[in-house]
Amino acid sequence: MNDPATSTNQKSNMITLIAGGCLTVLFTSLCMLVLIVGRNQIAVLNGPTPTPTLTPVPRILVHSPSDQSKVIHEDFSSNKNLWALYYDPGKLEVVNGKMILQSNVANNYEIGTSRTLAPNGGRYYIQADLSTDTETSDPYGLLFGSSRSLGTYYMFEIQPQRGTYRLSKYNAGHWKELIPATSVELNPHPFSNTLSVYFDHGKMELYINGSLASTYTDKDFFQSRDLGMFVSNTGYRLLVDDLFLYSEK
Amino acid sequence: MGFFIYAILISNWRPGVSSSKAICKRQSMNTETNPKTNYLAGFIIGVGYILFFCLALTLCSTFYYLSELQPQSSPINTFATSLPPTTPTPHIVPAEQKNADEIFKDDFSDDSHAWAGSDDVSRENVTLGKLLFESLNKDSYAFTGCGYCPQLQSPFYLQADFSTGKATDRGFGIYFNYEDNQSGDFFLFRINPEARKYYLFQGDKDGWSLLAAGESSEIKSFPNVNTLGLYANRDVLEMYVNGKIIDSYKQSGHVFHKGDFGFYIDGSDAQLVIDNLLITKAGEK
Numbered sequence: 001m002n003d004p005a006t007s008t009n010q011k012s013n014m015i016t017l018i019a020g021g022c023l024t025v026l027f028t029s030l031c032m033l034v035l036i037v038g039r040n041q042i043a044v045l046n047g048p049t050p051t052p053t054l055t056p057v058p059r060i061l062v063h064s065p066s067d068q069s070k071v072i073h074e075d076f077s078s079n080k081n082l083w084a085l086y087y088d089p090g091k092l093e094v095v096n097g098k099m100i101l102q103s104n105v106a107n108n109y110e111i112g113t114s115r116t117l118a119p120n121g122g123r124y125y126i127q128a129d130l131s132t133d134t135e136t137s138d139p140y141g142l143l144f145g146s147s148r149s150l151g152t153y154y155m156f157e158i159q160p161q162r163g164t165y166r167l168s169k170y171n172a173g174h175w176k177e178l179i180p181a182t183s184v185e186l187n188p189h190p191f192s193n194t195l196s197v198y199f200d201h202g203k204m205e206l207y208i209n210g211s212l213a214s215t216y217t218d219k220d221f222f223q224s225r226d227l228g229m230f231v232s233n234t235g236y237r238l239l240v241d242d243l244f245l246y247s248e249k
Numbered sequence: 250m251g252f253f254i255y256a257i258l259i260s261n262w263r264p265g266v267s268s269s270k271a272i273c274k275r276q277s278m279n280t281e282t283n284p285k286t287n288y289l290a291g292f293i294i295g296v297g298y299i300l301f302f303c304l305a306l307t308l309c310s311t312f313y314y315l316s317e318l319q320p321q322s323s324p325i326n327t328f329a330t331s332l333p334p335t336t337p338t339p340h341i342v343p344a345e346q347k348n349a350d351e352i353f354k355d356d357f358s359d360d361s362h363a364w365a366g367s368d369d370v371s372r373e374n375v376t377l378g379k380l381l382f383e384s385l386n387k388d389s390y391a392f393t394g395c396g397y398c399p400q401l402q403s404p405f406y407l408q409a410d411f412s413t414g415k416a417t418d419r420g421f422g423i424y425f426n427y428e429d430n431q432s433g434d435f436f437l438f439r440i441n442p443e444a445r446k447y448y449l450f451q452g453d454k455d456g457w458s459l460l461a462a463g464e465s466s467e468i469k470s471f472p473n474v475n476t477l478g479l480y481a482n483r484d485v486l487e488m489y490v491n492g493k494i495i496d497s498y499k500q501s502g503h504v505f506h507k508g509d510f511g512f513y514i515d516g517s518d519a520q521l522v523i524d525n526l527l528i529t530k531a532g533e534k
Contacts, residue, residue, distance in 0.1 A: 009287065016290050023297045030305060037312060078502040079451075084458030088448065091461040095501050096331055104463040115458060133329035190326030237335070239328060 062196045062210045063125050065246045074117060074243035086111035086148065086228065099229070099240040100133075106234050111143055111153075113228035121247040123200045126227050127207075128243040130158070131192035136236040137161045140229070142195045147224030154178075154222065155230065156197055156206055160186040165213055167206060169222075178216050184208055192241065333485075337497035341406050341531055343478050343489055349406070349529035353399055355380075357524060363396030371514075380512075380523040387517045392424060394511035401425070404482035404506045406531040408489070410524045411440075416471035417519035418443045423477055424452075425510040436505065437513055438479055438488050442470045447488060449498055465495040474524075480531055481505035 061071065074081060079094040090110035093100045103110035119126070126144055139157040146153035151172040158165045163186050167179035187193050187209065196207035202221030206213045227245070231238045355362055360375035366382075371391035374381040384391035401407075411421060422439035437450040445468040449461040467490040469475055478489030486498040486505045510528075514521045 012287060016287065016294060019294050020290070020297075023294055023301065026301055027297075030301065030308070034308060079500055082451070082453075082458050084451070084460060085462065088446070088459060088462040089464070091463075091496070091498070093333070093460070093499050095333065095499050096328070097501070098328065100332060102335075115456060131326060131328075133326050133332060135323040190324050190329070237329070237332070239326070 061244055062127055062194065062207045063198050065248055067248055069246045069248050071244055071246045076241060081117045082115035083112055084115060086113055097241065101229055101231055101238040103231050103234050109230055109232050111228050111230045113146065113226055117245060118227060119225045119245060119247040121249060123248040124225065125198045125246050127194060127196040128229065129192040129194050129241045131190060131239045133237040133239060135161065135189040138233040140231045140238050142197060143228040143230050144197050144199060145222035145224055146226035146228060148226065150224060152222050152224060156195060158186055158193055158195065160188055160193060165208060167216060178218065179214055184213055333497060333499045337487060337494050339494040340487060341480050343408060343492045346406050346527065346529045351529055352405055353528040355526040362398055364393055365396060366391055366393040378524065381520055382512055382514060382523060383520040384514050384517045390513060390515040392511055392513050394509060400509055402507055404531045405528050406478060406480045407510060407528045408476055408478035409526040410474050410476050412474040412522045413471060413519040415519050416443060419516040419518050421514040421521050423479060423510065424513050425479060425481065425508065426505050427509040429509065438477065439513065440468050440475060440477065442468055442475060447495060449488065461496055461498050463496060465490055467491050467493045467495055482531060
């Protein structure tokens with residue numbers, strides 16, 4: 001006859017055995033999981049920083065001239081157009097087909113302007129591709145309607161990290177926000193964003209990556225026509241390429 | 250699942266409690282089954298499960314930390330990798346240039362190299378082993394060059410010692426890469442010792458372009474002597490003050506190492522004292 005105590009003992013032995021078997025399976029699974037996941041994780045940590053493939057941007061005009069106006073293309077193959085700094089703490093270089101602009105003082109604007117390139121009429125168009133060497137939350141952008149002697153300009157800025165653009169007017173120490181920071185779809189770093197401005201005697205059309213972002217009419221507009229690019233802080237360099245410019249009669 | 254089986258095992262069979270009668274009986278009958286062995290096996294499995302859950306929790310936490318909480322590196326602009334570094338790397342050691350191949354040297358023991366500027370703008374005087382140079386116009390700058398200095402044709406390192414007769418916030422420095430042609434292009438490396446600022450300008454007959462500017466603690470104020478150095482090699486330029494590089498500059502397609510050189514002073518506030526001009530060959534390392 002089976003002793004009930006022996007039966008209970010056998011039953012408990014069986015349960016112990018099953019529990020032990022399950023534990024072995026669990027440990028084996030855990031080890032395998034660690035091996036598979038760990039190998040992938042090491043590959044990710046040791047691997048090179050993923051760099052997105054840059055899709056070539058078509059070098060075309062977003063806004064074509066309505067007449068036979070000559071379109072000037074600055075490809076920054078050299079500094080033949082005498083690009084220079086507007087303020088003194090900074091650096092402007094023309095390297096490998098791009099203009100490189102940086103500020104040397106924290107929270108200080110730096111502007112790069114050309115001594116020879118400027119529209120010659122009250123109706124003109126400017127377009128440039130802008131990107132940065134490192135990701136930044138600081139704004140940068142295009143400058144137009146500028147006069148160094150008068151200390152005036154319009155500033156068309158973007159903040160790719162926040163996805164906003166803004167239009168401001170600077171008049172000898174006084175700022176006026178013409179278009180407040182507005183959300184827009186911008187290419188993230190490291191892709192470039194094409195900013196364009198069509199200016200017609202104070203009536204401005206602002207384009208971002210080929211799409212009309214906004215229009216604004218400044219009744220008290222600047223007659224000056226110098227152009228440039230700007231950065232607003234240290235810690236990054238602005239890369240400018242393919243500047244297009246024309247003036248309509 | 251195993252854990253649940255083990256939980257059942259624990260709840261239904263506990264050697265010292267629920268099966269105490271059987272144990273007592275087995276003990277009394279002196280059977281072969283040892284409850285201590287069962288207890289030990291159960292204990293080991295229990296510890297195994299606890300260990301498993303601790304391990305699993307640790308590994309999950311580690312994985313989550315590595316995959317989610319680590320700062321993600323931002324994408325790189327591939328073009329930016331070809332740019333000059335933001336912190337300039339010196340191509341030469343100024344202190345070692347005294348042993349380098351010499352292109353030109355002037356210790357100003359006499360005026361055999363004929364230092365001169367424009368008569369109505371500046372005054373030059375080589376005396377006591379130094380070149381004394383001043384602008385005659387309070388609001389105007391002046392240049393001086395030497396009549397018998399070589400025109401530079403190959404990569405070079407140029408340095409000279411500068412001091413002023415009194416403290417001034419007007420600048421002085423070295424012009425170079427001057428091509429005596431229609432455009433009259435040149436570059437100018439200038440410092441303002443009191444403000445401890447430096448500037449790199451490009452000049453031509455139509456005006457000046459500021460290309461680089463900043464502050465450097467290497468620049469010493471009056472009455473200290475500042476040794477300015479310039480390394481020019483093809484499209485690369487490096488600016489040195491007192492043996493330390495303070496900035497570099499690159500302009501694709503331009504050749505910085507060709508042309509004439511000389512000195513510059515802004516305004517007539519102070520007389521510039523120049524000494525130990527040395528130009529050496531500087532090739533790429």
